[in-house]
Amino acid sequence: MSNKLVLIDGNSIAYRAFFALPLLSNEKGIHTNAIYGFTMILMRILEEEKPTHMLVAFDAGKTTFRHKTFGEYKGGRQKTPPELSEQFSFLRELLDAYNIKRYELENYEADDIIGTLAKQAAQDDFVVKIISGDKDLTQLASDKITIDITKKGITDVDSYTPSFIQEKYGLNVDQIIDMKGLMGDSSDNIPGVPGVGEKTAIKLLKEFGTIETLLESIDSVSGKKLKEKLEENKEQAIMSKELATIMTEAPISIAVDDLTYDGYDAKKVISIFKELSFNSLLDKLGETDEEVTEDLEDIKFDVLEEVKEEHFAKENFLLVEVLDENYHRADIQGVALVNETGNYFIPTEVALKSEAFASFAADAKKKKAVFDAKRAIVALKWKGIELNGIDFDLIIASYIVNPSETSADLADIARKQGYYQIETDEAVYGKGAKRSIPDQDKVANHLVRKTLAMQEMKENFIHELKDNEQLELFEELEMPLSLVLAEMEAMGIKVDKDRLEEMGKDLSEKLDEIEQKIHELAGEPFNINSPKQLGVILFEKLELPPVKKTKTGYSTSADVLEKLADKHEIIQQILHYRQLGKLKSTYIEGLLKVIHTNTNKIHTRFNQVLTQTGRLSSIDPNLQNIPIRLEEGRKIREAFIPSNEDWLIFAADYSQIELRVLAHIANDEKLIQAFKEDADIHTKTAMDVFHVSKDEVTSNMRRQAKAVNFGIVYGISDYGLSQSLGITRKDAKTFIDRYLESFPGVKEYMEESVREAKDKGYVTTLLHRRRYLPEITSSNFNLRSFAERTAMNTPIQGSAADIIKVAMIRMAERLEKENMKANLLLQVHDELVFEAPQEEVEKLKKIVPEVMEQAVELKVPLKVDYSYGSTWYDAK
Known part of the structure; x- marks a missing residue:
């Protein structure tokens, strides 16, 4: 098998990859799109070309020997974006992990290194493949040398061979530099002959062969203006050809024999891929653990x-x-x-x-x-x-x-x-x-x-x-x-299986009733669970206005149906049917499946190492997600009971903990004062925003204030607020602006949290939990906006999560210290659920709020509400 040398124009391919892909970054904020695109090209080359020898050439600096000929060579180029500059060191590290030689030479360009090595390799009977985004290198094409030029993106290429160049331009390879000399190259600031483009240059070269012959025969050129331009720019044309000519005898210190490629270092490549979060490339790598660990x-x-x-x-x-x-x-x-x-x-x-x-x-x-x-x-x-x-x-x-x-x-x-x-x-x-x-x-x-x-x-x-x-x-x-x-x-936590089964039967009967009602409103029976059949009924038979279509027909998603809620009575019935259907399948039937046969209990698993905010979640089953807005959903909690007869369920939850954390972190005087006075925070917000007295606050004002209070915690936008309140974006923006004027500490906190994230690449909670936000500097508006909202929200939500975790630890210690029989059963966001003998309830009423409210010291008091009863439902 003959030797094959692959030469890559490092700067050119990195630039192509950078601008072809969105501004990707890993969790530490390191931009990675150029490295990612470059690596995809590299992996394709290794798979398709199977090189025996390989090198990536880089430009060594801004000044080359060509600047002595023309000081403005490559002048006017925009400065390399810093998001790209920072990636070159990682790119070099990646090439080292791949065991691919890289080389740069002071005063010379990557093209010159490639040209010199390509010529040497071809003379030694190598097959040579050059990879670049720059057509200058096509002048090197020969029966031994092919140049792959990337076009759009990073996967589409043209392979330049002598025959391809002849077919594309009608020229031979030697005439490529003449064409460049005539038409110039704006990307390299090679002037060429003003007014001569590619078509004119090709036409002239087909007739005259070379620039030199053309300039000697200007009188034979047709067209007065063209003659004048050629006459006026003779020296510039010759200089441009010289600038475009690749040096094939550069004084390089490496030889083709130094470029052998024997495969990559799997351990190092995997390590870099993981550091850069290239998970999809890890799969493409196809590296088995057996190979990695052989x-x-x-x-x-x-x-x-x-x-x-x-x-x-x-x-x-x-x-x-x-x-x-x-x-x-x-x-x-x-x-x-x-x-x-x-x-x-x-x-x-x-x-x-x-x-x-x-x-x-x-x-x-x-x-x-x-x-x-x-x-x-x-x-x-x-x-x-x-x-x-x-x-x-x-x-x-x-x-x-x-x-x-x-x-x-x-x-x-x-x-x-x-x-x-x-x-x-x-x-x-x-x-x-x-x-x-x-x-x-x-x-x-x-x-x-x-x-x-x-x-x-x-x-x-x-x-x-x-x-x-x-x-x-x-x-x-x-x-x-x-x-x-x-x-x-x-x-x-113990579950009353009989009660759950009874609820399932009740839901089945309700679903049958609603199904019959829907069929009556539709005028015919149909499968309500079939989006296709439902779409026909709603948008063809009942002629409701279709909101959006999918590839398979009309969309009947929840958001579509909610927009049609006031158009026909059938819509509310369908939405209710779906809600009850989910309750029955996910929660009734789902819970029955996971009751442990030996204990008659459900043993959920708490995910402690999953969420980026530090919040706990639960799984198998998810007991934090039982829907309680519907009464039928709340009723499911009736099935959760104490382990022993004559015991009770005791539930305690923090009141508005995230708003209290916001008041503390933002150090906003008005918010702090409101919580210290134990005022209704939503009424107080309405008073400040609408500039009215307490008695003048209407229920609608309070509702709007509540929406913005909780929305601010999540970095709400004017669009988000307009959707939740059913008002215009203009009114929503006015409301948010008024809120931030009324609570300047909150405004400063929001701005500072985004600044901190941009500066450090992460934000922290009160207890130093970090969340990395690499998208905070993204050029993609949606990604950047999400990161900014997350920067505002994480310190609040994460600190609230930390506080309830502290409370859980201290409650466990306190129950043991007091030698109590009570057990901590569940954590559901801001709520702790216990079971206890009736005789311990009075003690729980005292120590649970005491421990939870003293979990951490804030500038505002923490407040805990509690209730208890014979089931989890009764405890709320």
């Missing part, structure tokens, strides 16, 4: 058939392997333990039967660093083993350092930290239907490797947390919270 170092470990006290130390790295997401019902694949005494794998059956292991797990003095403490605690608890003494959780540390990266695979986290001696879980166990547990030796090896990776990464994360002023957030909030959440998950 050079894994051998590790030594013992498989323990008997666990003894001598296997444990004061500091231990422990991994409890549970593959299933719902670890309440999952098997444990095995346990790995790494400490100063050795590396160990403990088979599941050995660990669960071992008194020594159970004793070690329960011993709080024997410290354990783990991956996903909550999962390990709950999984072992279901097997009858208590796990205490956890002082480090890798997944929580990773989440705090970068909340936008939420991988639950230890290998993904490890590779972002530059550690590769580990395979992903998918590589070991497979995925989906192909998932299977390999033999014990492979499982053991995998688990010990993961545990060693934790040991390797722990100190790095501790340093990052310290550098970010987040160590306290990690140690005092998120780590203790994981233990509280584990207890809540294992505890679960």
Whole structure:
């Protein structure tokens, strides 16, 4: 097979990629669109061309030998955008990871490096492919050299060969520089002959061959004006040809033999792709973990058939392997333990039967660093083993350092930290239907490797947390919270199955009634759940005005139907039908499926490392999302009951916590005063905005004030407010402007939060939780606007989330200190739900508000409301 050299015009391709793609950036705010586009081209070249030799040439600086000929060469070019300039260092780093040589030479352009190497390679019988966005390089085409010129975007190219040039221009390759000399090049500020364009240049060269022959034969040129222009610009034409001519004997210090390409360094490329958030390119890379880790170092470990006290130390790295997401019902694949005494794998059956292991797990003095403490605690608890003494959780540390990266695979986290001696879980166990547990030796090896990776990464994360002023957030909030959440998950909340089934029957009857009513209004029976049939009924038979169409017909989405609500009685019936249908399928039937057969409880899982604001969410099932605006939805809470007879459900929630946080962060005097006086904040806002007394505030004024109060927290726009209040954008803007005039501290906070995000690339909560906002400098208006709204909202919503987390930890401590039987069951946004014996309710009425209101000290008081009853529904 013959040798093939691929030469890439680095600056040209980077520019093409930068302007062809939107201004992408990663979570740290590093712009990446030029690197991304360049990499896509690079990957295509490697796949299609399969080069044996390769080089990327860059321009070394602004001044070249051509400037001695013409001082204005390349003059007038716009300054390189800083968003592109910052990407070149990463681009060079990427090329190094790909093991592709890169080269630049003072006083010469990338074209000259490429021309010199292309000529040498062709003489040595190489096949040469040049990649550029600049047609200047087409002058190098020969039977050995092809030039691919990118056109629109980064994937469309023309391949210039001598025959292609002949077909396109009717010229031979040598005439390309003559054509440039005549027509000039505005991008390089090569003047050429004024008034001579491509068509005229080609016509003249077909007749006269070269510029020199043409200039010697001007009298033979037809056209008086053209003759004059050529006569007046003889020297300029010759100079322009000289400027356009690529140097093929540049004094380069490398030879073709130095450019061998033997493949990329997978570890380094993957690391860079992950750092730059090139997730789609990671998939395209097609790199299997087997290939990435084929050079894994051998590790030594013992498989323990008997666990003894001598296997444990004061500091231990422990991994409890549970593959299933719902670890309440999952098997444990095995346990790995790494400490100063050795590396160990403990088979599941050995660990669960071992008194020594159970004793070690329960011993709080024997410290354990783990991956996903909550999962390990709950999984072992279901097997009858208590796990205490956890002082480090890798997944929580990773989440705090970068909340936008939420991988639950230890290998993904490890590779972002530059550690590769580990395979992903998918590589070991497979995925989906192909998932299977390999033999014990492979499982053991995998688990010990993961545990060693934790040991390797722990100190790095501790340093990052310290550098970010987040160590306290990690140690005092998120780590203790994981233990509280584990207890809540294992505890679960009891459900009255019979009551749920009864609700399902009631909903079925209501749905039948509404269906009959809809059919009567339509004048015929049809499938209400079929958008196609529903569209025909609404927009053809009933002749309602169609709001929008889809590829398959009329749109019958909720937003479309809501716009038609006043057009026909059938619309409200359809909307109600859909609401009740979702209640029945998602919540009634969904909840019945997840009641644990042994406990008659629902054991939801709280996502602690998911949201970028720090808020908790719940899953399997989502108990935070039970719709309570509909009475039928609120009624679902009737099925949630205490674990014991004669116990009660006790619910407590923060009153307007996000507005109180806003008052504190914004340091707005009026807001602070209103909360200190325990005034109705929405009435107070209406008074200030409308300049009226308390008695003059109407219900509509208060409604508008409430909308803007809560909207401001989320960075509301005039459009958003107009939609929520049903008013014009002009009126909404006037209202927002008045609000910000009335609360200048809030206005300053909003502006400052955006400034901070642009300056630092992130915003923080009161407890130093970060959210990175790379889109804050985007040229895309929608992306930038979203980032600005997020910059305003995150410190508020994130701080409110932090406050209730503090309250949860302190409530758990207080219940234990008071030796109470009450249990914390759920957290639903700003609400905590407990169960307790009736005799403890009076005590809860005192200590729950006390603990929640003193969770953090703000410039305004925190306020907690509570209620209780025999079910969760009655407690509200």
